Amino acid sequence: LKRLIIVGYGFLGKRLARVLEKYGREELLLAGVANSRGYVYSDQGLRPGELEDDLSRHAKFREKPPIEMVENSDADIAVVLTPTNIRTGEPGVTYIRTALARGMDVVTADKGPLVIAFKELVSEAESRRLYLCYEATVGGGIPIFSLARQYFRRDKILSIRGILNGTTNYILSRMHFEGLPLDLALVEAQRLGLAERDPTLDLEGIDTACKIVILANALMGMDKRLSDVKVAGITRITSEAMMAAKEMGMTIKLIGRIEEGELTVAPRLVKLNHPLCVHGTLNAIQFRASLMGELTLIGEGAGASTLASLVSDIDWILRMRGGL
Numbered sequence: 413l414k415r416l417i418i419v420g421y422g423f424l425g426k427r428l429a430r431v432l433e434k435y436g437r438e439e440l441l442l443a444g445v446a447n448s449r450g451y452v453y454s455d456q457g458l459r460p461g462e463l464e465d466d467l468s469r470h471a472k473f474r475e476k477p478p479i480e481m482v483e484n485s486d487a488d489i490a491v492v493l494t495p496t497n498i499r500t501g502e503p504g505v506t507y508i509r510t511a512l513a514r515g516m517d518v519v520t521a522d523k524g525p526l527v528i529a530f531k532e533l534v535s536e537a538e539s540r541r542l543y544l545c546y547e548a549t550v551g552g553g554i555p556i557f558s559l560a561r562q563y564f565r566r567d568k569i570l571s572i573r574g575i576l577n578g579t580t581n582y583i584l585s586r587m588h589f590e591g592l593p594l595d596l597a598l599v600e601a602q603r604l605g606l607a608e609r610d611p612t613l614d615l616e617g618i619d620t621a622c623k624i625v626i627l628a629n630a631l632m633g634m635d636k637r638l639s640d641v642k643v644a645g646i647t648r649i650t651s652e653a654m655m656a657a658k659e660m661g662m663t664i665k666l667i668g669r670i671e672e673g674e675l676t677v678a679p680r681l682v683k684l685n686h687p688l689c690v691h692g693t694l695n696a697i698q699f700r701a702s703l704m705g706e707l708t709l710i711g712e713g714a715g716a717s718t719l720a721s722l723v724s725d726i727d728w729i730l731r732m733r734g735g736l
């Protein structure tokens with residue numbers, strides 16, 4: 413029997429808690445859940461349906477620093493679903509360090525810690541023979557790292573290209589198909605809840621750059637940081653430029669690329685019939701590997717499908733620990 417705690421009880425945390433309730437209690441117990449203000453924890457496990465949407469209304473809610481839950485629990489797996497901060501990696505990086513130090517395997521969807529401290533966290537996990545899984549950090553529900561773990565084990569990934577930010581892809585798609593100017597397409601994306609109120613990280617290509625850094629470090633053995641990525645966003649793309657691309661049977665996409673050791677993010681002309689050319693909020697990632705040649709994966713880059721990645725990481729850990 414394994415115990416699991418969730419740090420971060422927002423969009424993903426709440427949904428994951430509900431999915432975990434469906435696991436057999438002899439297999440996996442959800443022992444604790446924390447948000448920014450406190451936590452609910454029970455060694456015997458929380459009962460299905462026991463968690464409310466508002467955690468603080470739970471009878472056992474402790475209004476204490478949530479790190480206490482990680483420091484004091486004997487959980488086997490910590491799932492870190494805290495908001496991303498790409499400048500400091502916090503609060504996720506402290507939760508991950510603490511969980512590893514306590515001997516827990518870790519699953520996270522938070523890019524911040526991996527962008528800031530990839531090497532440190534991976535080495536820490538390896539030296540303690542723990543798993544640190546982060547399928548959900550890049551491409552939402554697209555199985556990238558789990559595929560690589562199995563399929564590319566004996567192959568060598570030579571280059572990676574991808575559309576890795578659903579917000580900008582949605583905006584560029586509206587510009588392409590409806591001739592909208594960028595500012596109107598952005599307002600539409602915000603109205604539909606597809607763009608943050610402050611969309612700077614998306615529009616300026618920084619979110620894509622973070623994902624490129626994680627891919628380079630995780631899949632190509634590099635040791636890159638955000639400052640190693642040459643980044644240009646989409647803010648200067650005009651309707652006229654988009655229409656000109658369209659007339660040539662092409663469109664403009666924000667492409668993150670790892671090629672010959674170079675990491676770049678930039679708007680690029682892409683042929684409409686190219687496998688990477690997906691529209692709306694879809695993400696696409698293309699690997700070129702020495703045995704396999706080219707492989708393109710397409711899927712939802714965020715939203716509820718991200719749960720599939722979290723569950724796949726948790727199942728992988730349970731299997732490796734002999735629990736499944």
Ligand SMILES: NC(=O)c1ccc[n+]([C@@H]2O[C@H](COP(=O)([O-])OP(=O)(O)OC[C@H]3O[C@@H](n4cnc5c(N)ncnc54)[C@H](OP(=O)(O)O)[C@@H]3O)[C@@H](O)[C@H]2O)c1
Pocket residue numbers: 419420421422423424425446447448449478493494495496503521522523548549552713714715716718
């Ligand atoms: N949503 C997606 O589709 C998606 C996809 C891929 C990756 N991600 C990443 O996954 C992570 C979680 O995403 P989300 O959409 O679930 O975020 P969210 O809805 O904003 O939820 C974040 C949760 O973290 C809690 N939190 C904030 N500061 C904390 C702290 N210091 N200690 C403990 N908990 C803290 C928040 O507490 P309160 O409830 O008290 O505010 C909230 O419960 C983010 O890093 C995001 O970038 C999300």
